[in-house]
Amino acid sequence: MTTDRGAVYDLGYEPYHGERRGRKGARLTIWADGNRRVLGLRRKARRKVMPWLLIAIALLPAIVSVGIAFIVPAGVSNEFNLADANASFFQLGGTIVMLFTALAAPELLIPDRRYGVLSMLSSRPLTSSDYLAARFASNITVVGGFLLIPQILLFIGQAGTDPDGLVQGIINSAPTIPRILAVTAIYITAFVPLGFMISSLVQRKSIAASVFLAVIIGLTAFAEAIVRNSVLPGGRWMALLAPINTADAANNWVFGSINNDSLLAAADIHPALGIAALVVIGSAAVMVSVWQYRRLM
Amino acid sequence: MPDTAFTTSQIGYAYGSVVALHSLDLSVPRGRTGLVGANGAGKSTLIKLLLGILTPTTGTATVLGMDTRTESIDIRSVVGYMPEGPCLPLDQTAADFLIYAAGTAGLPKQAARQRASDVLTLVGLNEERFRYLGDFSTGMKQRAKLAQAIVQDPKLVFLDEPTSGLDPSGREEMLDLINRLGSFGIDVIVSSHVLRDIERTCDYVVMLDEGTLLNSGPLHPEGDTDAVRIELIDGADRISQELRNAGAEVEGDGPRLTVRYGEGDVFDLVRDAAARSGASLLSLSASGSSLEERFLEREVRR
Numbered sequence: 132m133t134t135d136r137g138a139v140y141d142l143g144y145e146p147y148h149g150e151r152r153g154r155k156g157a158r159l160t161i162w163a164d165g166n167r168r169v170l171g172l173r174r175k176a177r178r179k180v181m182p183w184l185l186i187a188i189a190l191l192p193a194i195v196s197v198g199i200a201f202i203v204p205a206g207v208s209n210e211f212n213l214a215d216a217n218a219s220f221f222q223l224g225g226t227i228v229m230l231f232t233a234l235a236a237p238e239l240l241i242p243d244r245r246y247g248v249l250s251m252l253s254s255r256p257l258t259s260s261d262y263l264a265a266r267f268a269s270n271i272t273v274v275g276g277f278l279l280i281p282q283i284l285l286f287i288g289q290a291g292t293d294p295d296g297l298v299q300g301i302i303n304s305a306p307t308i309p310r311i312l313a314v315t316a317i318y319i320t321a322f323v324p325l326g327f328m329i330s331s332l333v334q335r336k337s338i339a340a341s342v343f344l345a346v347i348i349g350l351t352a353f354a355e356a357i358v359r360n361s362v363l364p365g366g367r368w369m370a371l372l373a374p375i376n377t378a379d380a381a382n383n384w385v386f387g388s389i390n391n392d393s394l395l396a397a398a399d400i401h402p403a404l405g406i407a408a409l410v411v412i413g414s415a416a417v418m419v420s421v422w423q424y425r426r427l428m
Numbered sequence: 429m430p431d432t433a434f435t436t437s438q439i440g441y442a443y444g445s446v447v448a449l450h451s452l453d454l455s456v457p458r459g460r461t462g463l464v465g466a467n468g469a470g471k472s473t474l475i476k477l478l479l480g481i482l483t484p485t486t487g488t489a490t491v492l493g494m495d496t497r498t499e500s501i502d503i504r505s506v507v508g509y510m511p512e513g514p515c516l517p518l519d520q521t522a523a524d525f526l527i528y529a530a531g532t533a534g535l536p537k538q539a540a541r542q543r544a545s546d547v548l549t550l551v552g553l554n555e556e557r558f559r560y561l562g563d564f565s566t567g568m569k570q571r572a573k574l575a576q577a578i579v580q581d582p583k584l585v586f587l588d589e590p591t592s593g594l595d596p597s598g599r600e601e602m603l604d605l606i607n608r609l610g611s612f613g614i615d616v617i618v619s620s621h622v623l624r625d626i627e628r629t630c631d632y633v634v635m636l637d638e639g640t641l642l643n644s645g646p647l648h649p650e651g652d653t654d655a656v657r658i659e660l661i662d663g664a665d666r667i668s669q670e671l672r673n674a675g676a677e678v679e680g681d682g683p684r685l686t687v688r689y690g691e692g693d694v695f696d697l698v699r700d701a702a703a704r705s706g707a708s709l710l711s712l713s714a715s716g717s718s719l720e721e722r723f724l725e726r727e728v729r730r
Contacts, residue, residue, distance in 0.1 A: 144550065144612040147543060147581035151534040153505060160531030160540075173524050175560070247514040251576055253481045254509030254586075255532045256501045428481075 157257040158265040165269025168242070169235045181234055186277065189227045193220060193281035197288030213288045217307055218386035220285055221314050222379055224278050229322055229347060229375065231277050232270075236326030237339035239266045245334065249428055259428035263420060270323050278315045286311070314382045317406060321378040322347070324413035324420075331420040351375050358398045370398035371408035381406050430493035433458045433584055433615050434478050438487035441473050448473040449639045451487060456617075456634060458584075460610050462626030462647070463619040465636035471619040472512060474636070475586045478617075479509055492584060505534060508577035508585040512592060512619075515573060518562030522553055522572055525561060526579050533580030543579050551575045551605060567598035574605060584615040591625050603628045648714075655688040656698055656712060663707025670701035683710070 152159075166172075171179035200213050243249050252262060286304055293300025326343050333339040354373035357366040371377065376394040383390045384402035395405050436454045440447065449470045463471040476482040478491050480500025489496045491503045517525060526544030527537075535543060548554050551571040556564070561572060570590065577585050590606060591599045606629045609616050620626055626633060627647065635642035660667065660683045668678045668685065674697060676689040689697050695712065702709050 144608075145546060146613065147535070147539065149539050150536055151505060151580075152536060153534045154501065156534040156536065157532045160528060164528055164531075173521070174519055178519065242517060242519065246517045247511070248517050250511040250513060251509070251515040251529065252532060254479050254504055254507070254511075256505040256534055257532070258501070 153256050154258075154261055157255055158261050161252075161257075161262060161265035162268045162272070165239050165266050166272055169238050169269065169273045182231070185227055185231045185234065186280075189224050189231075189277060189281055190284070192223060193284040193288075197284050197291075200288050200292050213285060213292060215386075215388070216285055217282065217311060217314075218382050218388055220281055221278070221318065221382045221386075224281055225318050225321075225375065225378055225382070228274055228277055228318055229344070232274055232322040232326040233340040233343045235270055235273050236323070236330040236343065237333070237336035239270055240327070240330040241334065241336050241339060244427065253428045259424040260421060262428065263424050267323070267327060267417070267420075270327060271319055274319055274323055275315055278318055279311070282311045282315075310385050314385050317381045317385070317409065318378050320406075320409045320413045321374040324416035325374065328416035328419045331423045347374060354394060358394055367398035367400065370394045370400055371405060372412075374409060374412070377402075377405040377409055381409075429458075429583075430490075431458060432456060432490075432493075433461060433617065434489060434491045436474075436477075436487060436489040439474075439477060439484045439489050440486040441470075441477055441482060442485050447639055449477070452641050454634060454641065454644055456644070457632060458615045459632060460606075460616045460618070460630045461632040461634060462630035463617060463634050463636065464621070464623060464626050465642075466621055468638070469621075469636040470639040471621075471636055472588055473639075475509070475588055475617070475619060479504065479507065479586065506583045508533075508580065508582035508614075510573045510577040510585070510587045510590055512588040514569075515576070516561045516564075516569055519560065521558050521560055522548060522564070522575075523557040525572070526557075526575055529576040530579045535580055540579075543581065547575045547579045550578075552601070566593050567595070567601070570594060570598070570602060571605070574602070578609065578614060582614060584617065585609065587616060587618045589620055590618060591620065591622060599625070654690050654694050655686060656694050656714060658685050658687060658698055658712050659683055659710040660685070661708035661710050663702075663705055666705035667698075667701050667707035670705045671697065674701065 168174070170182050196213065196216065243252070249262075286307065289304045289307075290297055290300035293303055295303065325346065326339075329343045329346065330339045333342055351373040354369045354371075354376070357363055357369040361367075363369075373394055380390065380393040380395040381402045383393070390396065395402055433456045434454070435456070436452050438451045438453060439449060440451045441449045452474070463474065465471050473482065477484050478489055478496060480496045480503055483497065492506060494503050496503060520528070523544055526548060527540045530540035530543045531537065545554070545557070548557050551574055553568060553571055553575065556568060561569065564572060570593070574587070574590060577587065587606065591602050594602060603625060606616060606618060616629070618626060618629055631647050632645070633647045634644040658667075664681075664683055664685065671678050671687055671689075674689075675691060676687050676694070676697060679686040679688075687694060687698055698709075698712060701707075
């Protein structure tokens, strides 16, 4: 028999005396939360379906092409030649990334407003610009990752199937890296700011996604109609309002494969001017989001 | 650390043409303070001004010695805020949300995890930490809101209508939690239109009405501890006589009397006098007038 008796200790309240990282820490937390939110991580299973389905769709062609390129000997078929596939993969990814942005941007901004989380965040050591910058960085991270992962697979395929061996293959394929980064930035500029602006103004995720897709597709159809039919004097400049076409044309230009059928070519506008237009439109969209959040936070 | 939780000097705020606060001058000591007033009195506006969420139309304010106009980020590093409205992401678990809330206050990841766990235990949600906030009851949501306000270990916490929407037992639990915050070294500013909640939790009060200051001061003024207020069903004359014979001062007539007695426990004296005289007591309370009475009295004077 023991004389020891159990005891319950109330540990009470433990004050925190550790590091406080202020605005920098707050921004980093909001950025990381944004990435998780878009990908549905640490959320219910049904929230993971759409983002991962789109990621799978974007990855599948790259996986199949690279897999076949490894199996089929070089020179047997040009169909599986990966050397010039970057532009076409971006073009395919660009369309899917439009859908991904329609999903991501509303997810990043709307729940915080709908659930009232902004009222909590407005008492934290950060400004509305800090919050928006962190969320914008999340949007760029997930969309950029979405565009880059197939290209990374492609790069591995290009290097791995190089007749001179893997190491020499990496060296031979290295010049594509800055081009890949540049085209990723172009597609991000084409879609992310616009999705962000619409999500900062609309109260429901599904409506924001629909409006985003309607604006992109509507602008493209409008520009196509005006430019191809030459219905307005100076109407060719409307080609700059079509973000998909502009990004695709810029993609081809960066990878050195000019497409004479593109809308910009039909309007006789150089792709570099198209990129400048994307930057101007994107900047304006970001400014609208900043203005809106200065009112809200 | 300054002696005051916050000060205001001629602070005012207007939503467009609607003036929410009229030139308030306040100096509120550290401890537990209640902001009292009816809906629309300006309590929430005052809190938002103190947090630097709103910029005052006129005047200035300091919180823990820091200027709300120029040092709002520094203020928000050391204060917590429980808003009156919803602030919980319903698609997150309580644990994930608390980690996020701690991170947005600048705590590193590991510390945020530890604090989230500790605070969820403190507010009684430890067992529910992996449940989604959307599945929480109103009482649990209010506790989660309180948890996010203190997860970063603030020096001062603003609680805007913390008992709003709670049933009586939930209200009691929330008031107990608020009372405990003081013992953790956290100063508390509680806004409420329920005067009994303020009486239960605070030792200083600021009364607002339609954006103006009615009164501010200690909730239980010193000097009234040897006086009681009694209300009788019958036997007022007999008990008055008994009390005077025992050396007490008796004021008032009819069924409501105020009794002062400086030579012993006034409550015991009233009890004994009631027993001897056969008078029937309806109520017996400390004579420091209740907050409700003080509030109504001030309103009438205006």
